[in-house]
Amino acid sequence: MRKSVLFLAMLCLCVVSGAWAEETIKVGYLxxxxxxxxxxxxxxxxxxxxxxxxxxxxxxxxGKKLEIVIYDYKSRPEDAVNAVxxxxxxxxVVAILGSASSxxxxxxxxxxxxxxxxxxxxxxxxxLVTVDEKGKVRxxxxxxxxxDPYQGRLIGYFAAKELKKKKAAIxxxxxxxxxxxxxxxxxxxxxxxxxxxxxxxGFRGGQDMDFRAQLTQIKATDAEILVLPNIGKDLALPIKQxxxxxxxxxxxxxxxxxxxxxxxxAGKALDGSYWxxxxxxxxxxxxxxxxxxxxxxxxxCQEFAIAVLAYxxxxxxxxxxxxxxxxxxxxxxxxxxxxxxxxxxxATLTMDPKTHNPLDKDAVVLTVQxxxxxFFKKIRPQ
Amino acid sequence: MKEVxxxxxxxxxxxxxxxxxxSVYALIAVGYSLVYSVLLFxxxxxxxxxxxxxxxxxxxxxxxxxxIWVASAMSLVGAGIVAVVTExxxxxxxxxxxxxxxxxxxxxxxxxxxxxxxFVIFVGGRFRALPPVIPTSPVSLFGLATTSAFDLLSLVASxxxxxxxxxxxxxxxxxxxxxxAAYDLRTAGLMGVNVNLLVSIVFFVAGxxxxxxxxxxxxxxxxxxxxxxITIKAFVAAVIGGLGSLPGAVVGSIILxxxxxxxxxxxxxxxRDLVVFSLLVVxxxxxxxxxxxxxxxxxx
Numbered sequence: 279m280r281k282s283v284l285f286l287a288m289l290c291l292c293v294v295s296g297a298w299a300e301e302t303i304k305v306g307y308l309x310x311x312x313x314x315x316x317x318x319x320x321x322x323x324x325x326x327x328x329x330x331x332x333x334x335x336x337x338x339x340x341g342k343k344l345e346i347v348i349y350d351y352k353s354r355p356e357d358a359v360n361a362v363x364x365x366x367x368x369x370x371v372v373a374i375l376g377s378a379s380s381x382x383x384x385x386x387x388x389x390x391x392x393x394x395x396x397x398x399x400x401x402x403x404x405x406l407v408t409v410d411e412k413g414k415v416r417x418x419x420x421x422x423x424x425x426d427p428y429q430g431r432l433i434g435y436f437a438a439k440e441l442k443k444k445k446a447a448i449x450x451x452x453x454x455x456x457x458x459x460x461x462x463x464x465x466x467x468x469x470x471x472x473x474x475x476x477x478x479x480g481f482r483g484g485q486d487m488d489f490r491a492q493l494t495q496i497k498a499t500d501a502e503i504l505v506l507p508n509i510g511k512d513l514a515l516p517i518k519q520x521x522x523x524x525x526x527x528x529x530x531x532x533x534x535x536x537x538x539x540x541x542x543x544a545g546k547a548l549d550g551s552y553w554x555x556x557x558x559x560x561x562x563x564x565x566x567x568x569x570x571x572x573x574x575x576x577x578x579c580q581e582f583a584i585a586v587l588a589y590x591x592x593x594x595x596x597x598x599x600x601x602x603x604x605x606x607x608x609x610x611x612x613x614x615x616x617x618x619x620x621x622x623x624x625a626t627l628t629m630d631p632k633t634h635n636p637l638d639k640d641a642v643v644l645t646v647q648x649x650x651x652x653f654f655k656k657i658r659p660q
Numbered sequence: 661m662k663e664v665x666x667x668x669x670x671x672x673x674x675x676x677x678x679x680x681x682x683s684v685y686a687l688i689a690v691g692y693s694l695v696y697s698v699l700l701f702x703x704x705x706x707x708x709x710x711x712x713x714x715x716x717x718x719x720x721x722x723x724x725x726x727x728i729w730v731a732s733a734m735s736l737v738g739a740g741i742v743a744v745v746t747e748x749x750x751x752x753x754x755x756x757x758x759x760x761x762x763x764x765x766x767x768x769x770x771x772x773x774x775x776x777x778x779f780v781i782f783v784g785g786r787f788r789a790l791p792p793v794i795p796t797s798p799v800s801l802f803g804l805a806t807t808s809a810f811d812l813l814s815l816v817a818s819x820x821x822x823x824x825x826x827x828x829x830x831x832x833x834x835x836x837x838x839x840x841a842a843y844d845l846r847t848a849g850l851m852g853v854n855v856n857l858l859v860s861i862v863f864f865v866a867g868x869x870x871x872x873x874x875x876x877x878x879x880x881x882x883x884x885x886x887x888x889x890i891t892i893k894a895f896v897a898a899v900i901g902g903l904g905s906l907p908g909a910v911v912g913s914i915i916l917x918x919x920x921x922x923x924x925x926x927x928x929x930x931x932r933d934l935v936v937f938s939l940l941v942v943x944x945x946x947x948x949x950x951x952x953x954x955x956x957x958x959x960x
Contacts, residue, residue, distance in 0.1 A: 316785030316884070452930050479929045486932070487881040487890065490677040491924030498670045511787055515881060522808035523673075524798035542789040543882045 302345035303338075303605045305330075305595065306365035307588075308376035308386075313353030317510055317539050318378060318584045322400065323348055324575050325567075325585035326375065329592040332570070339599045344592070351377055358382035359389060366393045372605045373397065375591045378584050380404030380426075380455050383419065390418045396611040398422060398595065400587040401534065401556075403429055404455045408634035415634055420614050422591050422627065423556055424639045426456065429533045430463025430507070432554040432641050435659035437503050437531055438471035440643075441552075445476045447501035447528075449492055449516055451483035451508050460507030460533050467659070476501050483508065489516040490523060497525050504528050509535035514543035521547035538580035541649040548646045555642045556583050557624040558653040567623055590622040673805040674925040675918065680811035682917025683818040684880075687873040688894035689901065689909035690822060691866035697842040697904035698862050701761040702895065704768040705746055706870055707888025708775030713739035713871025714878035714887060715783060721791055728793040735875055736868040743867025744860045746771055752856070772888065779885035788883040796879070814876045821872050822910060825865065829906075834861055842904065893920075896936060900943045902953025911951060915939070 307326050311319035326346055334343045347369045349361035358377055365371045366389070374390065377383055378401035387407065390397045399407050399421040408419045437443050446468055451457035465475055476499045479492040493516060496504065504520070506513050513535055520528065521544075530551035541548055557564065559582055567589060571579045579585050597620055598613035599605055617629040628637045643654040688710065695703045716738035720731035750767045796810040829835035837858055841848040849855040873894075877887060893916060901912025919939060924932040943950060 312780050312785045316780075317787055319785070481929055482933065485889075488677075488681055488920075490681075491674060491921045491932070492929045494670055494673045494677060495925050497673075511882065511884075514787075518796075519808075522796050522798055522810065524800070524806040539787060543787060545789075545792065 302343045303340070303599065304345050304347055304369055304371040305592070306362070306369060306371040306374040306376075307346050307348045308351045308358055308361055308374065308382065309348055310353040310378060311350040315353040315378060315510070317537060318401075318581045319350070319353075321577075321579055321581040321585040322376070322378065322588040324577075325571065325579070325589040326592055328567075328571060328574055329589045333592065333596050339596045340603070340605060342605070344596065346592075347371060351379075351382055353379060353382075355379075355382045355385035358386050362386040362389050362397075366390075366395055371395065372599075372607050373595055373610055375588065375595065376400055378402060378587075380407050380459075383407045384455065387416050387419050391416055394418060394611075395607050396420060396614055398591045398614070400591055401584050403534065404459050405633075405635075406455070415632060418611055420629070420634045422587050422594060422636065423534075424641065425635050426459035426533075427463040428639075429554055429641075430460045430465075431467040431659050432657065433460070433464045433505060433507075433531055433533060434467030434471060434473070436552065436554065436643060436657060437505070438468055438473045439659075440655075440657070441503065441529065441531075443502040443529070444473050445499075445501050446473055446503045446505055447477035447479075447496040447499060448475060448505045448507070449479050449481065449489065449496070450506075451512055452480035454483050454509075456509065456535070457483065457507045461505075464505055464507065481512075483512050487515060488519070490519050492516075493520050493523055493525065496520075496528075497523060501528060504530050506530055506532040507535070508532065510537050510540065511543065513537075514540035514548070517547050517551070518544040534583060536644065536651070538582075538651060541646070545649070549648065551646050552654065553644045553646075553651070554657075555644045556639075557586055558642045558644060559651070560653045561624070563623055586624050590624055593622055594620065594627060669804060670925070673807075674921045676801070676805050676807050676811070677925075678918035678921035679914065680807065680815055680917070681921060682897075682914040683815045684873055684876050685894045685897045685913035685917055686910045687818050687821060687869055687876070688891050689898040689913045690825065690906055691869040691873075692891075692895055692898040693901070693904055693906055693909040694825075694838075694862055694866050694869075696898070697906075698838065698845060698859065699751075699755070699761065699764065700904075701764040701768070702898075702903065703866070704765070704891075704895075705750075705771035705775060706768075706866065706895075707891035708746075708772045709739045709743045709867040709870035710874035710877065710891060711775060711779060711883075711885060711888045712742045713867075713874030714883045715779065716871070717875045718788055718790055718878065718883055721793060731793070732872075732875060736871045739871035739874065740864040740867040742775075743863040743870070746775075747859060747863040752859075755859075776885050776888060783885070785885055788878075790875075790879050790883065794876075794879050810876075810879065814880075817872060817876065821869060822906075825869070825906070828865070834858070838862060893936065896940045898950075900939060900950055902950025905950065905952035908950055908952030 309319050309323045330344045330346050351358035351361045374397040380402040383399045383402040384406050396418045401423050403426045405425050409415055450461040477496045533554050536553035598610055602609035602613040615631050620627045630637045640656050644651040645654040713735045717731045717735035720726045720734045750771050754763045796808050798806050799809045800806050837853045897912040897916040898909045901908030920932045923935040
């Protein structure tokens with residue numbers, strides 16, 4: 279008896295999912311709801327759902343509604359691979375959005391290329407996400423954000439030319455592609471501008487939570503700035519601990535790993551730090567997004583960069599499907615690659631077909647005042 | 661000369677860092693050792709009790725608006741009760757059926773995953789910071805080194821709680837019973853000790869100590885469901901000191917804290933875990949029972 283009930287339930291499920299597949303265009307989304315990037319996970323899920331709702335309310339794409347299939351990749355590459363397999367084989371999605379992690383997207387790149395399903399990384403800034411080691415573009419991998427070399431160069435340029443500092447210390451995560459990439463390109467550009475790296479220490483992200491040993495060594499040098507090419511908690515904790523060690527004159531500079539929730543952890547110590555960023559909350563073009571987000575979720579969307587990039591990724595994809603005139607993955611890929619001067623909410627997007635990176639994206643420098651990030655200036659390194 | 665004094669200052673600073681890290685390890689390691697001394701298994705759900713303590717304190721502060729003393733008391737009691745309930749649900753049925761402690765070990769690993777995931781699902785995975793109830797401002801020690809006021813407090817709290825535990829074990833009737841049980845649980849039972857009540861008390865005390873560690877850890881490193889993962893270091897400290905020995909757990913923790921900080925500061929920050937786990941391997945090779953451990957044939 280119980281067996282037959284189970285069978286019936288499974289049959290119903292199949293029928294339901296089969297019926298859905300005909301009416302909607304299925305898009306996968308890789309979200310880091312748990313694990314190291316958990317603080318960023320909920321906003322991206324909320325934002326992509328919001329975008330889908332808005333697009334569907336206006337009649338969807340090619341007369342069909344978008345259906346978002348969300349999987350938690352637990353901020354781990356191995357789980358991202360499993361999720362992508364499932365999205366392709368089981369859910370039969372036409373494209374995949376996310377993840378925010380370079381490590382995860384580098385791991386899933388061979389899979390989507392083999393299956394011929396386009397994937398758009400939201401915050402995955404490592405060059406190897408869209409281009410392989412030999413410099414050849416990965417045909418089905420795209421990204422909406424700028425890349426680490428550009429970000430590392432931004433930090434180097436900003437520290438040397440805008441802040442006019444000569445001596446830098448670095449505290450980076452040895453286990454992270456992102457952190458290593460930023461460090462490498464920062465070092466290169468900072469020394470080219472005439473700066474010196476006086477201290478360069480590593481830690482193990484996700485495991486080390488005590489940075490006082492490295493900070494004590496850095497304190498003993500004459501470093502003027504401390505470059506933190508890390509993400510979230512691994513940014514906030516060193517800053518908190520540095521202030522507890524009495525390091526009050528050093529200036530903290532970092533990349534897009536900055537998140538507003540860090541203020542809750544590091545408090546006042548964050549004031550006066552600088553972060554190279556994708557967009558600013560104060561941008562008037564973003565106001566409708568923040569208003570609808572607030573109205574729908576009753577939340578201020580603290581982690582707005584990842585949310586906005588997830589949101590605009592779906593708009594980009596919807597535009598590409600419309601231009602392709604079909605929801606066939608290969609046609610979508612061609613349309614994504616041919617994107618030119620597409621006005622999204624946070625920026626105007628043009629794809630470089632040779633690298634699948636956005637061309638000439640302006641970066642924003644944020645600084646923290648009284649626990650809130652504010653727009654400092656827009657930069658493009660020369 | 662200036663170079664030398666500068667070097668000395670940095671060295672002193674690293675020693676203080678090491679002591680303060682070690683003192684928090686000690687609070688957790690003692691809980692491990694206490695359970696081990698009675699039931700002869702390593703309770704890997706201990707990290708879970710720590711997380712419960714941290715969240716209980718957070719909830720009391722944020723939701724109930726309690727002050728830090730009330731919140732800490734609620735946190736200690738809460739984690740203690742969770743520890744007792746965990747024992748009743750997951751370990752007691754096994755304990756009553758078999759003598760093989762390996763099953764208890766496996767059950768504890770399961771419980772640790774269960775507790776972590778309950779928090780992920782019902783509380784959420786994001787990082788939370790306790791309101792600034794414990795001062796973390798920098799304090800200068802005779803102009804030689806700078807430490808956070810918080811480090812001194814955690815050191816003091818560790819000493820107070822470990823002292824209180826020692827008094828409980830040496831001066832009270834139940835302390836005597838626990839010490840007897842640490843020698844031989846069966847015989848203690850035959851002598852009229854209520855074994856189930858005794859085990860519950862041991863878990864309550866271990867849970868409460870974990871909560872103290874949890875409060876300090878969540879102030880220092882923020883609160884999130886995986887915070888309990890840090891207990892792996894405390895476990896290593898307990899093994900180095902000798903599982904089942906409370907002074908051993910404290911000494912092992914201090915050694916580990918110092919080793920970590922001095923390695924990271926003067927050799928390489930990437931080698932710190934390598935050194936920690938090498939210490940563990942060397943201990944197991946040279947003196948498997950740890951620095952202060954009693955000789956037991958089976959160590960799980």
